[in-house]
Each structure stands twice: as C-alpha cells, then as structure tokens.
Amino acid sequence: MTLIFNEREKCGSCPIRHRAVCARCDDDELARLEEIKSYKTFEAGQPIIWRGDELVTFASVVTGIASLSRTMEDGRTQVVGLLLPSDFIGRPGREYVDFDVTAVTEVTLCQFQRKPFEKLVEEVPHISQRMMEMALDELNAAREWMVLLGRKTAREKIATFLEMVVRRSTIPNQAVAQYSLPLTREEIANFLGLTLETISRQLSAMKKDGIIEFEGRRNFFIKNLAALHEASGDDADGGIIV
Amino acid sequence: MTLIFNEREKCGSCPIRHRAVCARCDDDELARLEEIKSYKTFEAGQPIIWRGDELVTFASVVTGIASLSRTMEDGRTQVVGLLLPSDFIGRPGREYVDFDVTAVTEVTLCQFQRKPFEKLVEEVPHISQRMMEMALDELNAAREWMVLLGRKTAREKIATFLEMVVRRSTIPNQAVAQYSLPLTREEIANFLGLTLETISRQLSAMKKDGIIEFEGRRNFFIKNLAALHEASGDDADGGIIV
DNA sequence: CGCTATCTTGAATCCCTTCAAGTCGCGTGG
DNA sequence: CCACGCGACTTGAAGGGATTCAAGATAGCG
Known part of the structure; x- marks a missing residue:
C-alpha cells in the first residue's frame, strides 16, 4: 500500500493539508509552497537525517512514522519524540541537526529546500504562526514526557x-x-x-x-x-x- | 538587593531587553509593549501560576529564578524547566495553564495582559519571530533533558x-x-x-x-x-x- | 516449511529508593 | 555576639524495582 506522490502533486488534495505547517495557508500561499516542495520516501529502518548533519531541508511527514532520538557514545538511546503525519522536521535558524530522525515505518516526506522555505517563513505569517503553534504543542508534549521519564x-x-x-x-x-x-x-x-x-x-x-x-x-x-x-x-x- | 521596578520603567534600560520576547523590537514596538506591561514581584517559594488556572497574563522573568513543574496526585513532582531572566511564561493560544510555576528565589516579572498581548503577537512579526525562536530553543532543551531523565x-x-x-x-x-x-x-x-x-x-x-x-x-x-x-x-x- | 529476528521468561545483581537517625548551617532572638 | 532551634542536609542500612545476563519460544518472513 505504498502511496505514490508526484513531484507536483497538488496541496489541495494532500492528506495533511489541514494539520501541517501549511494548515492556515490560503490558495496563493499554497501555490508558493508548491513551487519549492518535493516528495521523498524512506523505507522502514532507514535514517532520514542524522545529528550533526548540515540542515539543508525541512520537511513535513505525509505518511508513516519517524522517530526523533539521541544516542549516547556508549549506545544508550533515548527516543525524544515520534513524528506522525503532519509533524514537522527541522528547525529554522539552526545550521545543524540536533537529533537523529529515523523512519520507523515507510515514510513519505514533503520536503522544502532550506533557503526558500526560510524566506517563506519570514514573509508568510500564516506559516510562522502555524509553526509557532506546532512548536508550542510539541514543547508541551515534551514536558509531559519528562514527567513520565522522571517520575x-x-x-x-x-x-x-x-x-x-x-x-x-x-x-x-x-x-x-x-x-x-x-x-x-x-x-x-x-x-x-x-x-x-x-x-x-x-x-x-x-x-x-x-x-x-x-x-x-x-x-x-x-x-x-x-x-x-x-x-x-x-x-x-x-x-x-x- | 531587591530591585525596584516602577510601573512605567522604560524598556530601554531593562536588563533583559536583548534576550527576552522583545529582543527584536524597535522603539515603536517597545512603546506598544510599554503600554500594556506591569511589574510584579514574588517572594521565594511563592506560587506564581498553577496548573489549571485560567491563563490571563503572560510574563517575562526579569530577575530571579522560577521553576516549571508538574505534581502527580500522590505527590511525586517533576521539574520540567527552570525559568531564568528573559524566559517567557505562558502560551498564546491556550485557555488554561499546563504546569505549575513557582518562584524559587525572589522573582520579578514583566507581565502582559492576555488579550492585548495576543493582539501584539499577531500584529508585530518581531515578537512572534522571537517567540518562535525561544519556543524552539526550549523544545531543544526539553529534549536534551529527556535524554538525561530517561538514560x-x-x-x-x-x-x-x-x-x-x-x-x-x-x-x-x-x-x-x-x-x-x-x-x-x-x-x-x-x-x-x-x-x-x-x-x-x-x-x-x-x-x-x-x-x-x-x-x-x-x-x-x-x-x-x-x-x-x-x-x-x-x-x-x-x-x-x- | 524452516529460518531468523523478535519476543518471552527466569535468575541474579545492582542502583536507587525508602526508612531512619543523626549532623550541620543559618537566621532569629535573647 | 552567642546560643538556640529548626529546616536543610548527610549518612547508614535495608529493601525493591528495573537491569543484566542467559536460555528458550514464537511469529512472520522468505
């Protein structure tokens, strides 16, 4: 049941249209996103980005599940989050990646090149607003998880x-x-x-x-x-x- | 060494001027913040906001240290973050407070009423940009802490x-x-x-x-x-x- | 149908907690 | 200024929950 996404698939019919970073965008703004996006699929188990990699692309998870994790020098690993459809990968303003991202199942990403995306974030409030909302949601989730891990x-x-x-x-x-x-x-x-x-x-x-x-x-x-x-x-x- | 902050203290001389939520604001934008801000001091040990409270004010920590924590029904508590000068308290878009905030030392806050502040966030990109940056920094810190707690x-x-x-x-x-x-x-x-x-x-x-x-x-x-x-x-x- | 990765279960160990008894430092009051 | 008292801290001993090490079972793949 592999889904095929064409390079120029229209955002209007995207399964994460109303929850992803583009949720608040109007048609004109979607058109600008469509210009810089591309789809990419990873097989289960495959690394997507690694800690320390240069941050060259952002992405939204379209289908599948990825994990965000950190592995210590001696091999101890902590998963710090699961990335489900509509979740965002990457951090505007950073040069390097902070955590490992791995495909848990087969994963399809909607990718954006860094520079043009950062430009859009600056120019389109609907994107930055939605990103802040998502970041705050994740922050809350991370803190709840800290209670679980600690206590x-x-x-x-x-x-x-x-x-x-x-x-x-x-x-x-x-x-x-x-x-x-x-x-x-x-x-x-x-x-x-x-x-x-x-x-x-x-x-x-x-x-x-x-x-x-x-x-x-x-x-x-x-x-x-x-x-x-x-x-x-x-x-x-x-x-x-x- | 209690510092006294007057109600209309000028932002220009504020100790957290260049790191807080207002860091990127120009003089005009600062003036708008000055209109809606007020200082408030809490003694060490005092609760600042409690989980479940209605979210009526946002604030920046100006001096002192506060803790962000969650206590389970049986009393187990987990501190999920320390709030130092320039750190922000509150989450735009939420109706209720998610974690307890307690003054660890004497704490001075620069408070903003909710509605007017949310309006400013919408209208002043310099504020929302800085808030997103701070939220992403905190998200990273929370995830690093998850590694500590878990492993x-x-x-x-x-x-x-x-x-x-x-x-x-x-x-x-x-x-x-x-x-x-x-x-x-x-x-x-x-x-x-x-x-x-x-x-x-x-x-x-x-x-x-x-x-x-x-x-x-x-x-x-x-x-x-x-x-x-x-x-x-x-x-x-x-x-x-x- | 058989192989292999994944999972289950057991036993011993260990790190951290719990419970308990002091000790210390600091602020208050004499 | 010193003594007092209490909260904060230290240290000890016992206990327990999770880990580690090890052996076997199972599912789901080719």
Missing part, C-alpha cells in the same frame, strides 16, 4: 504509552477496537527509558491482569480501559496530548 | 546539572570561579528525577573524588572540570545548551 514506574509508563497509541489511532470508534503497536519492544523501551525485557514483562503482566489482550506481536485490544487509565498514573483528564 | 545514571545527571549551573552562571571567568546552587537538594532531585538523598550522596562522592568542593551548602568550586565533564556522559561538544 513514573515501568507499569505507569507502559500504560501511558498504550493510552497514547489509542488516542492517536485514527481508527474510528468501532464495536471492538483493535489497535496496533507502531514500535518494536526495543523502540518502545527507548521511548520510555526502559529495557525491552521490562516492556515485555509489563505487557505480559497487564495481559494477565485482563487489561489488554494480544493478537500476534503488534495487534492488541483494550479489555479494560478504566484499569488502563488507572495504571497510567495520570489524573482524570490530564495526560499526554501530543 | 543517565544518578552521577551523570548530577554532573550534567552542575555543568549547566556553571554554563548559565553569569559570573565572568575568574581566577578561582565559585558557583552557587540555585536550588535545594530536594528541588535538584525533582529536576533530575531522583531523591534528595541520592543528590546528597552523589555530591559527597564527587567531593571525595576531588571533582568539586563545597563551601557551605550552596557554594561550590570546580576542582576538576575535565572529570566533571567526563562524568556527565555527554560527548565532547554536545550537552545541554539551554
């Missing part, structure tokens, strides 16, 4: 992660909702600041407790949503918004 | 924190540089995702290892900067930028 137990971390998967899932409310883990156990571990064995053990424990049920390694059902939320450590209506 | 050991966390204190210290390079911890052991613990006992033990260990030396409870010297950096787990030139 939550393994079980709370995993429950929070599962809730996030459920909340972000685009699947509409069905009679029996089935969800799919977007990451391997190891990737989840690197996102939650744990080891893959701990992820596996805690998922088994939650299965034994009747909170979730697995069908294969990736697909799962929520058997007890209240218990899942209870286990997340978040209060009634808070939680990760991302 | 570093207690010793690495504390070494990184001490390096941050040194880096942010406004003290010019002196023959023998003395620094001061801006936080209590408990506050440091809540910032690093540890307990206050662990902070105390690790500081003692680093003292025994000849890396640092204390004079009283807050003041310290770096005896071996290379060893401190070595202990931080960061590679040569990376680290927290904040």
Whole structure:
C-alpha cells in the first residue's frame, strides 16, 4: 500500500493539508509552497537525517512514522519524540541537526529546500504562526514526557504509552477496537527509558491482569480501559496530548 | 538587593531587553509593549501560576529564578524547566495553564495582559519571530533533558546539572570561579528525577573524588572540570545548551 | 516449511529508593 | 555576639524495582 506522490502533486488534495505547517495557508500561499516542495520516501529502518548533519531541508511527514532520538557514545538511546503525519522536521535558524530522525515505518516526506522555505517563513505569517503553534504543542508534549521519564514506574509508563497509541489511532470508534503497536519492544523501551525485557514483562503482566489482550506481536485490544487509565498514573483528564 | 521596578520603567534600560520576547523590537514596538506591561514581584517559594488556572497574563522573568513543574496526585513532582531572566511564561493560544510555576528565589516579572498581548503577537512579526525562536530553543532543551531523565545514571545527571549551573552562571571567568546552587537538594532531585538523598550522596562522592568542593551548602568550586565533564556522559561538544 | 529476528521468561545483581537517625548551617532572638 | 532551634542536609542500612545476563519460544518472513 505504498502511496505514490508526484513531484507536483497538488496541496489541495494532500492528506495533511489541514494539520501541517501549511494548515492556515490560503490558495496563493499554497501555490508558493508548491513551487519549492518535493516528495521523498524512506523505507522502514532507514535514517532520514542524522545529528550533526548540515540542515539543508525541512520537511513535513505525509505518511508513516519517524522517530526523533539521541544516542549516547556508549549506545544508550533515548527516543525524544515520534513524528506522525503532519509533524514537522527541522528547525529554522539552526545550521545543524540536533537529533537523529529515523523512519520507523515507510515514510513519505514533503520536503522544502532550506533557503526558500526560510524566506517563506519570514514573509508568510500564516506559516510562522502555524509553526509557532506546532512548536508550542510539541514543547508541551515534551514536558509531559519528562514527567513520565522522571517520575513514573515501568507499569505507569507502559500504560501511558498504550493510552497514547489509542488516542492517536485514527481508527474510528468501532464495536471492538483493535489497535496496533507502531514500535518494536526495543523502540518502545527507548521511548520510555526502559529495557525491552521490562516492556515485555509489563505487557505480559497487564495481559494477565485482563487489561489488554494480544493478537500476534503488534495487534492488541483494550479489555479494560478504566484499569488502563488507572495504571497510567495520570489524573482524570490530564495526560499526554501530543 | 531587591530591585525596584516602577510601573512605567522604560524598556530601554531593562536588563533583559536583548534576550527576552522583545529582543527584536524597535522603539515603536517597545512603546506598544510599554503600554500594556506591569511589574510584579514574588517572594521565594511563592506560587506564581498553577496548573489549571485560567491563563490571563503572560510574563517575562526579569530577575530571579522560577521553576516549571508538574505534581502527580500522590505527590511525586517533576521539574520540567527552570525559568531564568528573559524566559517567557505562558502560551498564546491556550485557555488554561499546563504546569505549575513557582518562584524559587525572589522573582520579578514583566507581565502582559492576555488579550492585548495576543493582539501584539499577531500584529508585530518581531515578537512572534522571537517567540518562535525561544519556543524552539526550549523544545531543544526539553529534549536534551529527556535524554538525561530517561538514560543517565544518578552521577551523570548530577554532573550534567552542575555543568549547566556553571554554563548559565553569569559570573565572568575568574581566577578561582565559585558557583552557587540555585536550588535545594530536594528541588535538584525533582529536576533530575531522583531523591534528595541520592543528590546528597552523589555530591559527597564527587567531593571525595576531588571533582568539586563545597563551601557551605550552596557554594561550590570546580576542582576538576575535565572529570566533571567526563562524568556527565555527554560527548565532547554536545550537552545541554539551554 | 524452516529460518531468523523478535519476543518471552527466569535468575541474579545492582542502583536507587525508602526508612531512619543523626549532623550541620543559618537566621532569629535573647 | 552567642546560643538556640529548626529546616536543610548527610549518612547508614535495608529493601525493591528495573537491569543484566542467559536460555528458550514464537511469529512472520522468505
């Protein structure tokens, strides 16, 4: 189910048209973006940009999932964010890339060359406004995640992660909702600041407790949503918004 | 050494004039800010805004240090950021406050009423540009901190924190540089995702290892900067930028 | 159908926390 | 100016949650 994007695909029919950096643009502004954009696809597992690379392109994720991470010299890795469709890659004003970006699934990007894009950011308030809004949303999400990393137990971390998967899932409310883990156990571990064995053990424990049920390694059902939320450590209506 | 700020203190002589949200403003734009600003001082320990509060004012920290934190229902708290002079408080576009803001030392704020400030953000690109820049800087800092919280050991966390204190210290390079911890052991613990006992033990260990030396409870010297950096787990030139 | 990466489970270990008992430094008041 | 008192800090010992190391199971691919 690889989607094909032509170089001059019209923005009007773009799946992320109303959530990406271009969300507030009018037709004229879209036309200017169309002039400088190009699509590029990465296979699952492929690096997209690496820390220290010179920052030559910005991009929006159109389809697929990418991870933003940092690896220490001795190999310890922390995932600091997941990039979903409509999320932005790159930081205007920086010369170099700060974190590694890796394709988790197959990923299609809508890329912009740096210079012309920065020019647009300066000239088109609808773009800079939307970028600021997105940056502030991500800042909030990062801070919520800091609470998880610094203070939550393994079980709370995993429950929070599962809730996030459920909340972000685009699947509409069905009679029996089935969800799919977007990451391997190891990737989840690197996102939650744990080891893959701990992820596996805690998922088994939650299965034994009747909170979730697995069908294969990736697909799962929520058997007890209240218990899942209870286990997340978040209060009634808070939680990760991302 | 309490500084007195008059209600109509001129921005031109403001200590954070060139780093705060107003950094890029010209004289006309400053004049518009001066119309809607007012100073307010909080004593050490006092809450400034609370999670869930209606967001009625934005502010820049002029002097002092404030903390941004979240406390879970059972009392576990995580500090997600320190607010130093020139840092901004509040999030345009939100109705409610997301994190607790507390005065760590005596704090002076330059406050703006919400509506008129949001209007200025829309109309003055110099403000929105600077705000985006600051938001992106903070996002980067938050992500670096996520690596610390998720993957570093207690010793690495504390070494990184001490390096941050040194880096942010406004003290010019002196023959023998003395620094001061801006936080209590408990506050440091809540910032690093540890307990206050662990902070105390690790500081003692680093003292025994000849890396640092204390004079009283807050003041310290770096005896071996290379060893401190070595202990931080960061590679040569990376680290927290904040 | 078989192979391999991914995952599960077990056992031992360890780092950090928890609980507890002091000690120290600093500001206040005598 | 010094003594006092309390909050902040230090240190110790025990406990526990997560990691590490290791062996096997399973799913999903070719």
